[in-house]
Amino acid sequence: MAGNDTIAGEAPQIKKTAVLVLGCPQVPVQTSVALYLADKLSGAGIAPVIAGNKAAITLLVVADPKRHYLKEVMDLDRAIAQISDKKRDFDLCFVFIHNDAGVSYAATMAAISKAKIFPVIYGEHWEEMAAQITFPCTKIAVKAVHNPLPIKKIIDEVAPSWAA
Amino acid sequence: MGCVESLPYEVIMRDASFKECREYIKSHFSESIDVEPGFKIFDVHTIGVPPIAVGIDGNFVIFPYTKPCHGTFLLRVEDAEEATRLRALKKSR
Numbered sequence: 544m545a546g547n548d549t550i551a552g553e554a555p556q557i558k559k560t561a562v563l564v565l566g567c568p569q570v571p572v573q574t575s576v577a578l579y580l581a582d583k584l585s586g587a588g589i590a591p592v593i594a595g596n597k598a599a600i601t602l603l604v605v606a607d608p609k610r611h612y613l614k615e616v617m618d619l620d621r622a623i624a625q626i627s628d629k630k631r632d633f634d635l636c637f638v639f640i641h642n643d644a645g646v647s648y649a650a651t652m653a654a655i656s657k658a659k660i661f662p663v664i665y666g667e668h669w670e671e672m673a674a675q676i677t678f679p680c681t682k683i684a685v686k687a688v689h690n691p692l693p694i695k696k697i698i699d700e701v702a703p704s705w706a707a
Numbered sequence: 708m709g710c711v712e713s714l715p716y717e718v719i720m721r722d723a724s725f726k727e728c729r730e731y732i733k734s735h736f737s738e739s740i741d742v743e744p745g746f747k748i749f750d751v752h753t754i755g756v757p758p759i760a761v762g763i764d765g766n767f768v769i770f771p772y773t774k775p776c777h778g779t780f781l782l783r784v785e786d787a788e789e790a791t792r793l794r795a796l797k798k799s800r
Contacts, residue, residue: 567776596775619775620752627745627752643724647773650756651744675756 558590559705561635562622564652565595566645570666572691573639574602579695580637580663582612587705589635590614594622619648626655633658635705637683641666646675653678661701665694711751711772711782719769720781728771728781729760736762736769740797749789755779766790 561584563577581591592615593603600616607613625631636658638649649662664673664684673684681701685693720731732739741758742748753759754773762769766787773779 565775569776599775623745623752623754627747642778644754644773644775644778647725647744647755647779648775651754654743654757655745 558588559634560590560592561637561705562633562658563591563593564619564622564636564638564648565593565599566639566641566648567596568599568602570641571689572665572687572694573599573641574606575691576663576665576694576698577603577639578607578612579691580698581614583698583702584635584705585612585614587702589705592617592622592633594619623651623655626652632656635659635661637661637663640664640672641668642672646672649676649680650678653680663694714749714782714784716782716784718780719783722778723781725755725759725771725773725779728755728779731781732760732762732769736764738763738794740793748793749784749786761793763790763793768793
């Protein structure tokens with residue numbers, strides 16, 4: 544073996560990364576789905592980074608104190624700044640959307656990042672929000688407010704496309 | 708990352724949609740420039756659905772500012788240097 548886990552003569556594998564852009568945590572399913580998605584990505588060998596405001600991140604950190612599912616977390620404004628300034632980017636981007644601000648963040652990520660975009664659209668107004676997203680992406684959209692299972696089902700369906 | 712709190716801003720609209728902000732700027736200011744998401748105004752990266760309209764009115768710059776829990780604010784900040792920079796950028800296009 545030469546170096547860390549690298550067979551001599553073989554190029555080191557670069558791990559894929561994903562950023563989860565959280566919205567306002569006022570809709571209950573967000574925290575649950577974010578933890579599920581982070582775990583699902585980790586299981587697929589994709590490193591998840593969660594970006595959100597203080598309230599959204601605190602809900603996750605308190606729910607997963609031993610960081611079984613959470614890996615890196617970062618402030619949303621800092622994430623936007625780093626991607627805009629080309630200091631960092633990701634392979635996949637999941638933007639949580641239940642309001643107009645979420646649509647704005649998704650459009651921003653589509654414009655500033657090279658990541659494949661997956662808007663995760665839920666809440667009471669999910670159809671109206673989904674209709675506003677016209678850029679190329681894979682929408683994960685369903686009415687879900689308190690019950691995260693409808694979103695989980697769609698995530699499980701699209702998960703095989705992450706490897707592509 | 709800059710913080711909008713350090714700017715002497717005035718709120719023109721609050722809890723608005725990105726569309727309402729764009730329409731307000733286009734209908735209330737004769738001078739405006741369209742920018743892409745991530746474009747820096749002062750030291751703040753703009754968030755929104757492109758094209759994002761930014762108004763210029765004398766020495767005032769009028770721009771949308773989005774937060775996840777509060778929607779989009781339309782802010783007005785007096786800054787001759789930034790207004791001049793945006794005018795120059797518009798002219799160079």
